Amino acid sequence: MSVLDTRQRETTLRELQNRTFDLAIVGGGITGAGILREASLRGLSVALLEAEDFASGTSSKSTKLIHGGIRYLAMGHIHVVRESARERKRVHELAPHLAEPQWLMLPARNLIEFYKYRIGVNLYEQLGQVDAPDLHFNLSGEALAAREPLLDSGRYSRACIYREYLTDDARLVMANIRAGVHTGGVALNRIRVTGMIKEDSKLQALRAKCALTGEELIVRCKGVINAAGPWVESVCDLDGLRSEKPLVLSKGVHVVIPHSSLPLNEMVLLVTKDNRPVFAIPRGEVVYIGTTDTRYEQAANVWPEVQISELEYLFSPIKDYFGVELTLNDCLSTWAGLRPLIAQRGKSTKEISRKDEIWISKSGLITIAGGKLTGYRKMAEETVDTAVKLLNLSVSNESEDIPLPGGDFSGDVGQQVSRLKMDYPMEEDKALRLIRLYGSEAWDVLALDPNPVSHGTSIVIGELIWAIEQEGATTLEDIIYRRTRVAFYRPLEVPGIIESAASATASILNWSEDQRASEVESVKTRFQSDREFN
Numbered sequence: 001m002s003v004l005d006t007r008q009r010e011t012t013l014r015e016l017q018n019r020t021f022d023l024a025i026v027g028g029g030i031t032g033a034g035i036l037r038e039a040s041l042r043g044l045s046v047a048l049l050e051a052e053d054f055a056s057g058t059s060s061k062s063t064k065l066i067h068g069g070i071r072y073l074a075m076g077h078i079h080v081v082r083e084s085a086r087e088r089k090r091v092h093e094l095a096p097h098l099a100e101p102q103w104l105m106l107p108a109r110n111l112i113e114f115y116k117y118r119i120g121v122n123l124y125e126q127l128g129q130v131d132a133p134d135l136h137f138n139l140s141g142e143a144l145a146a147r148e149p150l151l152d153s154g155r156y157s158r159a160c161i162y163r164e165y166l167t168d169d170a171r172l173v174m175a176n177i178r179a180g181v182h183t184g185g186v187a188l189n190r191i192r193v194t195g196m197i198k199e200d201s202k203l204q205a206l207r208a209k210c211a212l213t214g215e216e217l218i219v220r221c222k223g224v225i226n227a228a229g230p231w232v233e234s235v236c237d238l239d240g241l242r243s244e245k246p247l248v249l250s251k252g253v254h255v256v257i258p259h260s261s262l263p264l265n266e267m268v269l270l271v272t273k274d275n276r277p278v279f280a281i282p283r284g285e286v287v288y289i290g291t292t293d294t295r296y297e298q299a300a301n302v303w304p305e306v307q308i309s310e311l312e313y314l315f316s317p318i319k320d321y322f323g324v325e326l327t328l329n330d331c332l333s334t335w336a337g338l339r340p341l342i343a344q345r346g347k348s349t350k351e352i353s354r355k356d357e358i359w360i361s362k363s364g365l366i367t368i369a370g371g372k373l374t375g376y377r378k379m380a381e382e383t384v385d386t387a388v389k390l391l392n393l394s395v396s397n398e399s400e401d402i403p404l405p406g407g408d409f410s411g412d413v414g415q416q417v418s419r420l421k422m423d424y425p426m427e428e429d430k431a432l433r434l435i436r437l438y439g440s441e442a443w444d445v446l447a448l449d450p451n452p453v454s455h456g457t458s459i460v461i462g463e464l465i466w467a468i469e470q471e472g473a474t475t476l477e478d479i480i481y482r483r484t485r486v487a488f489y490r491p492l493e494v495p496g497i498i499e500s501a502a503s504a505t506a507s508i509l510n511w512s513e514d515q516r517a518s519e520v521e522s523v524k525t526r527f528q529s530d531r532e533f534n
Helices: 006-018 030-041 078-094 111-127 141-147 169-182 229-238 308-322 373-391 413-423 428-448 461-471 476-483 491-509 513-529
Strands: 020-026 046-049 100-108 137-140 158-166 186-188 191-199 202-210 216-226 247-258 267-271 277-283 286-290 333-342 357-360 366-369
Touching: 006 186, 006 216, 006 461, 006 491, 020 030, 020 373, 030 046, 030 169, 030 373, 046 169, 046 191, 046 216, 078 111, 078 158, 078 373, 100 111, 111 158, 137 141, 141 158, 169 186, 169 373, 169 461, 169 476, 191 216, 191 229, 216 229, 216 373, 229 247, 229 333, 229 366, 247 308, 267 308, 277 308, 286 308, 357 373, 366 373, 413 428, 428 461, 461 476, 461 491, 476 491, 476 513, 491 513
Parallel strands: 020 046, 020 216, 046 186, 100 267, 216 366
Antiparallel strands: 100 158, 137 158, 191 202, 202 216, 247 286, 247 333, 267 277, 277 286, 357 366
16 A cells, blocks of 8 residues: 555654665655655655645745746856756656646737747757757737737737646646655655754754654654755754855745636736736636746745735736736635745845755755756756765666656647546546646546546545545645645635535545534635735
């Protein structure tokens, strides 16, 4: 039985306490998840400890693109763009359902802007070694109007359209964690690292506390990797030293609206009045718009508040490009995440490089900070390389590009959708949703129970079982927000499934009635706060 089976949590706690690991990773976002997979593939014994839920912070609240960051070309960050652009293809090979090629439109206001885009995209494609079928194309006039009828063709008469990759950040984290566990790693959520144990000033173990039982334990290891994202400095504090370089937290806000309010055909990159990029991305029955990029002065928070002014900032380019005047009444949901950036004197958050850095403290704590979602796999390789060299670890295997769970299929997502509909007759959008979340494992999920959680919803009972037995979900929030993703992509369904999903989960995990009611109230409160602004 999978060690990510929530019902086997006690067994995992005992394993953490009874083994000595080569590496212990602090942080279960995309960086930590990638390191877990990479280290396990090399034959190292490795444990990952996450204080909240896997991907509960930044790594479930991004713009959900595996992209090279074309705007960084203008900043001169050629290395970051080259590496990110090439990594897109590698992630696509590992998980085609979690790095899905999509066309992204760059509307231009004039010829100068149009040629600037063309030059930038050409360079971007050369750096990324883009294959011929995925090279950009240009549209104007009637052809552009036919492609994206909503675009104000009077103001934006030309567009450059190029390939980027759509992902689901939380599902990508989960796939990497499961890959690491399948190859011998150990991962546990809701277990907070509270201290570090040293011998002769060198790290030897971590103190940790289980949030569900209150149990305290010691995890012995040869080395510790700090991959805590916005909480990197807090982990450095446990080591008794400040982080080598200060972090700056940048808040990124996204707003979810009905597709009917903004019926886009393509992903579109918009430019705000202060020259920042904002994406409008259609996803099923919704379109999400983001992101902002403002300095966050408070302590790192899993759920940063969303301000009315931030939503108005995102609404402004929508009116400019499409003539659609959105209001707060259009808002179905929001999410806000914190990007951990390495401070650079005199630069605003939007100017700071997204390049990652690795630091090593006197005690041997290895910290990985900065970076982008797209480059997670490369960051993992570099971090494990550093750990192996520093700790003189014995590596039994070379890491391979083995597909992530659900990624072992040929053809594209559309072909998988067609196959799924033949085996389990359903609407196109429901089949697409399942393939995007689970890939080839969609059949395994449906085999558990293909019936909807409640009448008229797209979420099936098999997803709840899968989230608990295969993905370590411990709360209703884990399931609604980070496993099924219904809170972000199908928010209109949330009120109709909370009670029934809680009852089904309670029967699997043997919750008391008081706990079931508490879980329901927690998700209702969380979901309501996603639509309350200051």
